[in-house]
Amino acid sequence: MNAANINGTATSKTSSPIEEILLRHPVIASIKDQDGLNAVMDVHCPVVFVLFGSVLNISENVKKLKDAGRTVFVDIDLIDGFSTNPVVVDFLKGQTLADGVLSSKAAMVKYAKSLGLFAIHRIFLVDSFSYNNLPKQVKLSGADAIEILPGCMPRVISWVREDTDIPLIAGGLVCDKQDVISALGAGAIAIASSNRQVWKM
Helix, strand or coil: CCCCCCCCCCCCCCCCHHHHHHHHCCEEEEECCHHHHHHHCCCCCCEEEECCCECCCHHHHHHHHHHCCCEEEEEHHHCECCCCCCHHHHHHHHHCCCCEEEECCHHHHHHHHHCCCEEEEEEECCCHHHHHHHHHHHHHHCCCEEEEECCCCHHHHHHHHHHCCCCEEEECCCCCHHHHHHHHHHCCCEEEECCHHHHCC
16 A cells, blocks of 8 residues: 655655654653653653643743753644644744644645744544545645654554655554554654653663
């Protein structure tokens, strides 16, 4: 079950900056609330996905993580107080220290990248339609990396990996060591999990 090549063109073997980050730190901490933010401070998990917050606290939360030396990506689809408008990207770029963003919306990913932020396209693969639509969406977004959800599907990860050289992250329902090994073995460059035991791997 192969889709058309997602890049559409031949790609260089040279690692991109985001790929270099993920190769060094393949376990990403996904944090969903303030308790998760506090907990991640106590583990060595250099890359953090922030999956919560509002216009009132996102700058402070990102700063706390940056002060602790973390590379921080914010899911712009989950920030309360903004509509699905590019202004949220302008805000993050101008008012926070975030290194990059995540979004399931191709246009938002593309806009974030145009502003010089790392941009990760989150793609929920729930059926064959969403899988077959993946190449079109990633071509539209021009993402630096893609996050496949759920990430506990090694066979699907291997299909996507065959079709693209874009760094691939497995996220969602990555619950234990075996899930991590399976995802990385299938071709994911990194995994993202909210499971605190996974953070310690």
